[in-house]
Amino acid sequence: MESTISVSKGVFIFKNKFNKSKQFKKKINLFDRLFTKEPWYITYKSNWEYIETEIQKLHHRTYNVLLNDIVNYVQSFFGNYNSEMMEGIIPSATLLTGVNQPDHVSQFITLVKKIKEDVTPHVAIVNSQDSSTLKHLVENAVSQLIHGSETLEYDEDEAREVGSSQFKKIKKNQCTMKVLQKWYNITYTNASPKKKKQKYTNKLLVIIIPDFESFNCSILQDFVMIVSSYTSSLPIVFIFGVATSISALHKSFPYHVSSKLLIKVFHSHSSPVYMNQVVEDIFLTHTSPFHLSGKALELLTDVFLFYDFSVTGLIQSVKYCMMDHYYGDNVKSLCCERNRIEEVVTNLSLDDLESIRQLMSFRPFVEAQLDCQTKIGLFEDDDFFREVLIKEMHKLHDYMYTFYICVRLLLCYIKDIPKNLLGKSVREVYTKCAVESVTNTAAFKECMMMIKFQSQLKLADSIKNSLKIINSALQIVSPIKPLRSTPTKNNLNNIALNDNLGESFLRTVRVHLLLFSRQIEGANNEVTASIQESEELDNDIENVPGNRYKLKEKLLKATRTDRVQSEFEMIRDRFVSYLEAMFNKGLQPPHSQTFHEIFFFSDVGNVRKQIVGSPRGAQHTALSNPVHYLQCSCCILPSLESISDTLPDVSVAYKLHRECGKHINLYDWLQAFASVLKPDDDQRDHDSTIQVRFTRAVAELQFLGFIKSSKRKTDHVMRLTW
Amino acid sequence: MEELYRKIPCRESQLNDLFNLFGDYDEPLPCSLFLSGNMGTGKTLCLTSVLRYLGYKHVIIDCIECYTIKIICETILCGLNTTEIDIKCESILDFTNAINRINLNITQYQPVVLIFDRAERLRSMDQSIISAFLRLRELCNLNICTVFVTHLVYDSFYFKMGVREPIKIYFSNYNKEELFKIIFLNKESFTHHILKSHDVDYDVKIELEKPELFANFLNAFLSVFYRPCRDLIELQYMARVNFVKYCEPIIKNEIQSQDLSKLWRHISPILKTSLELLYLRLSSTQLSNPSPGKENSDNIESYNFESTLKEELTCTKTFAQSFELPYYAKFLLIAAYLASYNPPKEDKRLFMKNHGKQRKRLQQVKAKAKINEKLNTQLGPKVFTLDRLLAIFYAILEEKIGLTSNLLAQIATLVELKLIAGSKEIDLDTAKYKCIVGYDFISAVAQTVSFNVRKYLYDFM
Incomplete structure (x- = not known):
């Protein structure tokens, strides 16, 4: 960290990694060149690519319906455009996108792609930044409509290209609606009679305005009015992206403008829902190559929920975590798909093996080994260690497989329980389970209590749901395997979980659940019958007037005797205790596992510093405690408040200014400054070097935004922070 | 002509006026006309149908579209001269020259009418433009007439001296x-x-x-x-x-x-x-x-x-509840509202735990009684600084969180969503904001984070 001699550079607390992420985007070649040989980088890259494709797929799935709707809507104006109803009215789609703006970019890009494929090549996206005046807005839209299409048409249709060649060189400042109209007439209306094979004579012009709120209202109003006067000759469709709500459209458009629009509203997914989907389907599955520990996930979702609602931000944060996880550590190349483990383990160097031995979770594993020979073997014999490592890795994969399924199963049972003890989504349950052994918590026990009160129907329902989950999970593993196994009632009483986790565990759970569900469905409430009997008895008693005493006695007796459990209740109790045992097995927290460090990322503190940047905090530390960044021996302070002359000037000035009020007298400040630097010199304030140093420090503070000169008092400066 | 009258009912006097003014083919046109009346009273309809009936050459210019003088001139020239495609015209001077050149092609007394629709937009342009169009006849050798169609009355066009007054026709509202x-x-x-x-x-x-x-x-x-x-x-x-x-x-x-x-x-x-x-x-x-x-x-x-x-x-309430905002953004918005609707000197009393007793003086009680008539919440938002916003934000938020860049970015987001209005000029030292959502909205938002806004509003003390 030689480069941070200047204090102002202290802002870059994480210089190394910061650069890294930047380089990754810009100079991907350099980055590839540097690390291609490193196993960790290869693994990282393949894993990230995997995640990225998964995200793309999910993206596609979630947007698809919405986009199809919009495209269909836009397309519906294709044929009947010139019907009488449309006089002077612009059809427009309004897409309510939710508050987070950065996420919209990808949404609109896919939308544009889709429209270009399916409807028309003439699409313009006009951002508010590019259209500060009406002139810019019109020019932008028109030139995009004209030029954007030509690149597409170029290879498609040479002849038409000749026709429009005179518009090829249209400069941006020549783009007006008149030009657009002329161009459109030439390209379509005139060209169409000659070209019979052209399927559609007219193509729509689509103008997309993705950030409606940031536009200047009056400009947009004017734009709409202009376009509306052209609707008779140009088939234009608007698509507005509105972040807040439809009333924003109405607030900014007065009646005479909004009456020119035919508005149809489309709702996109709300971002929390989308975030849950991303997290559940991509990161919280056993197929994900990289796992976040409970705390790390909590941090990321907190950032999401509390600060920005940005899914893109969340994904980038996960990417950062991944980079941090893999960076420079060959051990982490073990964090890969299951079938590559053997290969990777054999490629590990001796140093790597040594660093694996130093992992925290290795020690309990060694201590658990009873045999002295194996203990020594683990440390001495590398080949033996490799074997053990492979075995443990497989075990860990099995564990993760079970863990995630169990999380989902647990959610399936507790989701409808009142009070929301363990959370309502997979990620909430996951954080609870990953932080501690969930079966020991009070919340879990309470949940199990609640299940004991559930009705027959409800219970059968949730078992069915959980079976669905298991079935789908098993089918992923072995798609061909037929669903068989008719459970017999014989082994009912010796339901016991065997030791191994993974697929086999799941299979046994499945069999057991099937059994239980059958029993619960079949179980009749025998108690109801007995109750009826007793009711009849009661009726007899009631029929005899005045026999109150007997009735009372009977009721007392009824409370005293234990209620006879019906068959269903018995099964239910057994089922709940089975659930407890099952979850106890399946939901061991990750940190109890050997070598969990390889798969689970848990360096929360480090990541927090970098994902949730706090510029003011960093500045404050830099100025009040320069050692933190400078790492020099001269500036070490006994306490944060103390001042010494070895500190950088700006730091001294900063510390002194913190002692003042709203207004700071410059002369007093200089005095204090001088007395710090030269405590025993009487003539210190006449020393020009000190004055110069002081002036410079003050200027730097002003530059950093801590003070500013005030007009009210000439020799004073104002503090801007509190 | 009868059909015209039948097609456009209840506008007989205006149509008569127009016919009288445009008159016969070989008579000179009036220099300029001024048509005013509310929206939807048939101004353009009357004008265009009369001109179409008379068969005069006319160009309609929609003034909204004309953000520069260049566009106006080029539109007119294109409309008058259909043969030439590439017309360039940057200023009024070029325009008069060009229109005189057109003169050579058409006969001397062919009437030409220029219609400026939504003429009120011309006011925001250069003063000289509208004056020039008002006396365009004097600048060129054509039998030309300019017609201004607008919903404003003539008096609200503040002309400078030396304007030739146009002939005014008013279109009244229909009964x-x-x-x-x-x-x-x-x-x-x-x-x-x-x-x-x-x-x-x-x-x-x-x-x-x-x-x-x-x-x-x-x-x-x-x-x-x-x-x-x-x-x-x-x-x-x-x-x-x-x-x-x-x-x-x-x-x-x-x-x-x-x-x-x-x-x-x-x-x-x-x-x-x-x-x-x-x-x-x-x-x-x-x-x-x-x-x-x-x-x-x-x-x-x-x-x-x-x-x-x-x-x-x-129902602002359902609207506000359907509004999705991050947790801290909601608090920031509430803080912004409180900052906008509370007087700054009361901050200490409202947000600090040990603010001390307030001595009630007679004067103050009187003043308060006076203020009651104009509650702060009804007076509209006041401007506040970023510092004050953050101070209130930290005061109403129970947990301690750092001042992070994400938090500061949220303020910008709120401004972008038009929930908070930022000051126009960007001043890094003292950024000033204003909360522009109402009490109903805020109380609905506060309900979602179970926060009592009334407790912190000076009006309700």
């Missing part, structure tokens, strides 16, 4: 009978609209096509709608929507088309509810724009949209 006549003219389109959307029997169709039925409906309709709304476009739209409902029982054979009282009883509640809808639509109306000649255009907006709009406008 009830006139509105009836005009809407009645379009009855075919109304019945056509119904017939298109419903398939009806032949005899019912004949019933529906009877003009008496439509006249009856229109009478009923105007008796309800005439008071709140005089805008022809809006009335036509509402009539179209309601006529469908009026005819529904006839189509279903529930009510005979002759049974007027029954029909009236059927439609009057419907009209009343749609009257509410009209108010909602008009709530965003600014009668600031003429849209002349567009009487025949319909406003079609999907019902879905209308109902959601109605819901949102009538």
Whole structure:
């Protein structure tokens, strides 16, 4: 960290990694060149690519319906455009996108792609930044409509290209609606009679305005009015992206403008829902190559929920975590798909093996080994260690497989329980389970209590749901395997979980659940019958007037005797205790596992510093405690408040200014400054070097935004922070 | 000409004026005309149909579109001279030269009319432009006339000295009978609209096509709608929507088309509810724009949209609750509201735990009584600084969180969403903001984070 001699550079607390992420985007070649040989980088890259494709797929799935709707809507104006109803009215789609703006970019890009494929090549996206005046807005839209299409048409249709060649060189400042109209007439209306094979004579012009709120209202109003006067000759469709709500459209458009629009509203997914989907389907599955520990996930979702609602931000944060996880550590190349483990383990160097031995979770594993020979073997014999490592890795994969399924199963049972003890989504349950052994918590026990009160129907329902989950999970593993196994009632009483986790565990759970569900469905409430009997008895008693005493006695007796459990209740109790045992097995927290460090990322503190940047905090530390960044021996302070002359000037000035009020007298400040630097010199304030140093420090503070000169008092400066 | 009068009813005097002014082919035109009147009073319609009838050469310029002088000039020249494609014209001087050149091509006394639609936009341009167009005749050798069409009266065009006064024609608003006549003219389109959307029997169709039925409906309709709304476009739209409902029982054979009282009883509640809808639509109306000649255009907006709009406008609460904001952003918004509606000197008392006792002096009590008449919450938001916003934010937030960049970015997001208004000029030292959402909205937002806003508002102390 030689480069941070200047204090102002202290802002870059994480210089190394910061650069890294930047380089990754810009100079991907350099980055590839540097690390291609490193196993960790290869693994990282393949894993990230995997995640990225998964995200793309999910993206596609979630947007698809919405986009199809919009495209269909836009397309519906294709044929009947010139019907009488449309006089002077612009059809427009309004897409309510939710508050987070950065996420919209990808949404609109896919939308544009889709429209270009399916409807028309003439699409313009006009951002508010590019259209500060009406002139810019019109020019932008028109030139995009004209030029954007030509690149597409170029290879498609040479002849038409000749026709429009005179518009090829249209400069941006020549783009007006008149030009657009002329161009459109030439390209379509005139060209169409000659070209019979052209399927559609007219193509729509689509103008997309993705950030409606940031536009200047009056400009947009004017734009709409202009376009509306052209609707008779140009088939234009608007698509507005509105972040807040439809009333924003109405607030900014007065009646005479909004009456020119035919508005149809489309709702996109709300971002929390989308975030849950991303997290559940991509990161919280056993197929994900990289796992976040409970705390790390909590941090990321907190950032999401509390600060920005940005899914893109969340994904980038996960990417950062991944980079941090893999960076420079060959051990982490073990964090890969299951079938590559053997290969990777054999490629590990001796140093790597040594660093694996130093992992925290290795020690309990060694201590658990009873045999002295194996203990020594683990440390001495590398080949033996490799074997053990492979075995443990497989075990860990099995564990993760079970863990995630169990999380989902647990959610399936507790989701409808009142009070929301363990959370309502997979990620909430996951954080609870990953932080501690969930079966020991009070919340879990309470949940199990609640299940004991559930009705027959409800219970059968949730078992069915959980079976669905298991079935789908098993089918992923072995798609061909037929669903068989008719459970017999014989082994009912010796339901016991065997030791191994993974697929086999799941299979046994499945069999057991099937059994239980059958029993619960079949179980009749025998108690109801007995109750009826007793009711009849009661009726007899009631029929005899005045026999109150007997009735009372009977009721007392009824409370005293234990209620006879019906068959269903018995099964239910057994089922709940089975659930407890099952979850106890399946939901061991990750940190109890050997070598969990390889798969689970848990360096929360480090990541927090970098994902949730706090510029003011960093500045404050830099100025009040320069050692933190400078790492020099001269500036070490006994306490944060103390001042010494070895500190950088700006730091001294900063510390002194913190002692003042709203207004700071410059002369007093200089005095204090001088007395710090030269405590025993009487003539210190006449020393020009000190004055110069002081002036410079003050200027730097002003530059950093801590003070500013005030007009009210000439020799004073104002503090801007509190 | 008779047909023209028939087509444009209730505008006889204006049409007469126009005919008299434009006169015969070989007479010189008036130098300039000024047509004013509210939107939807038939200004452009009259003008264009008269010119079309006379067969004069005319160019219509929509002034909204003309953000530069260049566009105006080029549009005019293109309109006058159809043979030449590439016309470049940067200024009025070029323009007069070019128009004189055109002069060579056309005969001396061929009348040319330039129409400036939405002429009020010209006011924001250079002063000299409108003056130049007012006396364009003197600048070129053409029998040319400029017509300004606007919804403003002439007095609100503040001209400098030396302007040649144009001849003014005023288009008054239609009264009830006139509105009836005009809407009645379009009855075919109304019945056509119904017939298109419903398939009806032949005899019912004949019933529906009877003009008496439509006249009856229109009478009923105007008796309800005439008071709140005089805008022809809006009335036509509402009539179209309601006529469908009026005819529904006839189509279903529930009510005979002759049974007027029954029909009236059927439609009057419907009209009343749609009257509410009209108010909602008009709530965003600014009668600031003429849209002349567009009487025949319909406003079609999907019902879905209308109902959601109605819901949102009538109930700020549901609207605010449906609003998704991150947790801290909600608190920031609440803090912004508190900062906007509390006097800064009361901050200490409102937000600090140990603020000490406030001594009540007689003067203060009196002052408070006075203030009560104009509560802060009713006076509109005050400006606050970023520092104050953050201080209040930390005071109302129970947990301790760092001042992170994400948090600061949220303020920018709120500004972008137009929940907080930022000051126009960017001043890094003292950024000033203003909260621009109302109390209902804030209390709904605060409810979602279970925060009591009233507790921290000075007005409710």
